[in-house]
Amino acid sequence: MSSTPAPEATNSGDRLLSLDQFRGYTVAGMFLVNYIGSFAAIGAFLPTLKHWHTHFSYADSIMPQFLFAVGFGFRMSFMKRIEKQGGSPAYWRVVRRILGLLLVAFFVHHLDGNYRSWEDLTQLGIGGFFTESFQRQCFQTLAHIGVTSLWVVPVIGAGAVVRLIYMILSGLLFIYLSSSWYYDWELTRPGIDGGPLGFLTWTSPLILGTFAYDIWRGGGKLPVLRILSIGCIADSQRLSWGCP
DSSP: OOSSSSTTBOTTSSOBHHHHHHHHHHHHHHHHHHTGGGSHHHHHHOGGGSOOSSSOOHHHHHHHHHHHHHHHHHHHHHHHHHHHHOHHHHHHHHHHHHHHHHHHHHHHHOOSSOOOSHHHHHHHHHHHHHHHHSSSTTSSHHHHHHHHHHHHGGGTTSOHHHHHHHHHHHHHHHHHHIIIIIHHHHTTTTOSTTGGGTHHHHHHHHHHHHHHHHHHHHOOSOHHHHHHHHHHHHHHHHHHTTOO
């Protein structure tokens, strides 16, 4: 990245090439750790491609990096839209796009449970249906990105201090809920990438990505080193919240 605001934008639009390249790397990393890393032979040869509970592996770095890129791109596109359209249209467009992503996630990841008849559903009841159906399968990568983005919408256009406080409070809320009941409930399946409340921890790398955008946009000396420092925090922050 350069210290000037947007030298890497292409002639066809406002895309930032380094951001696209970073997104491509994280997607490739997802395929590597989720598919290739699942083979027993690969896991034995390269254990860092697996997720561990005792240390931070390469596999643990991929999802935070992707959310970091989401935060960077989210704030960049939102601030541009604010300038062109104003507040209400910008917020409404963002919410519509996120809801569209969640709809796609619903069909891609599907629900938990195997309901073969209407009687199966009526026996569960409304509370049982939501408890049994949304704990694991539905909350995977796409859903986590959508729900986390939706959670951050209220502060995406706010100043750095407000976003920082929001990030810290989200993490503390997750710790409180986990100590109260969520951690034990979530580990009974277990959940994927933090489960339904995982967005409270994914808020950290996403908001840190918005800080990286602010640094890049502001230019100045050594923006790459400052962004790299924030990226390292984003990789480790989620684990510090104790997310299952």
